[in-house]
Amino acid sequence: MPRLAEPTAVQPVESAMVPRLFRLVDRRQDTADTFTIVLEPNDGVPLAFIPGQFTMLSAFGVGEVPISVSGDAHVAGPLQHTVRDVGAVTHALARTAVGDVMGVRGPYGTGWDVADGHSRDVVFVGGGIGLAPLRPAVLEVLAHREDYGRVVLLYGARSPEELLFVDEMKQWEDQGMEVLVTVDYGRESWQGRVGLVTKLIPRAGFDPMSTLALICGPEVMMRHTALALVGRGVRSNRIRVSLERNMRCGVGLCGHCQYRELFVCVDGPVLPYAQVTGLLGLREV
Numbered sequence: 001m002p003r004l005a006e007p008t009a010v011q012p013v014e015s016a017m018v019p020r021l022f023r024l025v026d027r028r029q030d031t032a033d034t035f036t037i038v039l040e041p042n043d044g045v046p047l048a049f050i051p052g053q054f055t056m057l058s059a060f061g062v063g064e065v066p067i068s069v070s071g072d073a074h075v076a077g078p079l080q081h082t083v084r085d086v087g088a089v090t091h092a093l094a095r096t097a098v099g100d101v102m103g104v105r106g107p108y109g110t111g112w113d114v115a116d117g118h119s120r121d122v123v124f125v126g127g128g129i130g131l132a133p134l135r136p137a138v139l140e141v142l143a144h145r146e147d148y149g150r151v152v153l154l155y156g157a158r159s160p161e162e163l164l165f166v167d168e169m170k171q172w173e174d175q176g177m178e179v180l181v182t183v184d185y186g187r188e189s190w191q192g193r194v195g196l197v198t199k200l201i202p203r204a205g206f207d208p209m210s211t212l213a214l215i216c217g218p219e220v221m222m223r224h225t226a227l228a229l230v231g232r233g234v235r236s237n238r239i240r241v242s243l244e245r246n247m248r249c250g251v252g253l254c255g256h257c258q259y260r261e262l263f264v265c266v267d268g269p270v271l272p273y274a275q276v277t278g279l280l281g282l283r284e285v
């Protein structure tokens with residue numbers, strides 16, 4: 001089965017399961033329940049990744065969770081993850097303070113492979129926290145803006161308070177990206193659009209026949225977005241989605257994230273929509 005991008009390094013199983021130690025050097029509260037952590041490796045060796053890959057982050061004594069890298073893949077610097085506090089481990093990560101040490105395994109999985117969109121239009125569609133795994137791909141495209149046609153971001157969140165990277169999106173616009181934002185519910189003070197992110201698709205300026213579309217968000221949103229893009233004429237094999245499944249090992253051993261022949265941790269998380277149409281929206285057992 002073809003992979004969009006090979007994982008950067010194939011580690012022996014024993015070392016793949018041993019976390020490296022990283023120190024929290026900065027943290028930012030993005031929204032009420034979402035925060036960004038900035039980590040430096042204790043051994044001084046930076047962790048190289050490709051946009052779309054994830055790491056297994058461990059809060060010692062609590063557990064380990066897969067979290068996509070949200071930082072810039074092409075700027076040497078600390079490792080960034082943007083995390084929504086939803087349960088035991090993410091809550092423990094939310095309580096960490098500068099100087100605390102946590103475990104990091106990886107990076108794992110496939111990437112967005114934005115170079116495949118060279119000379120074409122690129123459409124990013126994010127839902128809620130889904131903009132965080134897309135951010136490294138956005139930064140890569142904007143760093144090589146001249147290699148692409150039109151570049152569009154369609155972003156939706158439940159409310160204005162839950163929008164991520166709001167200030168940065170203005171810089172992205174200045175760098176030649178069309179940014180359209182919508183929320184499901186806005187108070188009277190909200191001047192922007194209200195409605196589902198799929199409603200933005202007919203408004204955005206891109207050539208469907210020459211478009212690479214990258215989608216990340218809740219599965220129901222990814223399914224409807226992919227269908228709307230196909231409806232506008234984007235080929236389904238030019239649409240990629242990033243899947244979330246319960247994961248334990250991250251390296252294709254334990255089978256927690258298996259769906260038919262796919263191990264989402266190694267064959268994904270980024271997969272062609274055409275390959276997972278039957279999987280999107282299925283409940284996990």
Ligand SMILES: Cc1cc2nc3c(=O)[nH]c(=O)nc-3n(C[C@H](O)[C@H](O)[C@H](O)COP(=O)(O)OP(=O)(O)OC[C@H]3O[C@@H](n4cnc5c(N)ncnc54)[C@H](O)[C@@H]3O)c2cc1C
Pocket residue numbers: 054063065066067068069082083084085086087088089090091129132133243244245246247269
């Ligand atoms: C490849 C991959 C990349 C991911 N990237 C990110 C990321 O960049 N940022 C981020 O915040 N999260 C990301 N996630 C999701 C993250 O791994 C989960 O939110 C986390 O595992 C929850 O663990 P927990 O112990 O905090 O919660 P748990 O105690 O396991 O769960 C608590 C509650 O949260 C619900 N829950 C569990 N998993 C999810 C989920 N995936 N989404 C929504 N609700 C959930 C459970 O149903 C339960 O109600 C990613 C997942 C995968 C597979």
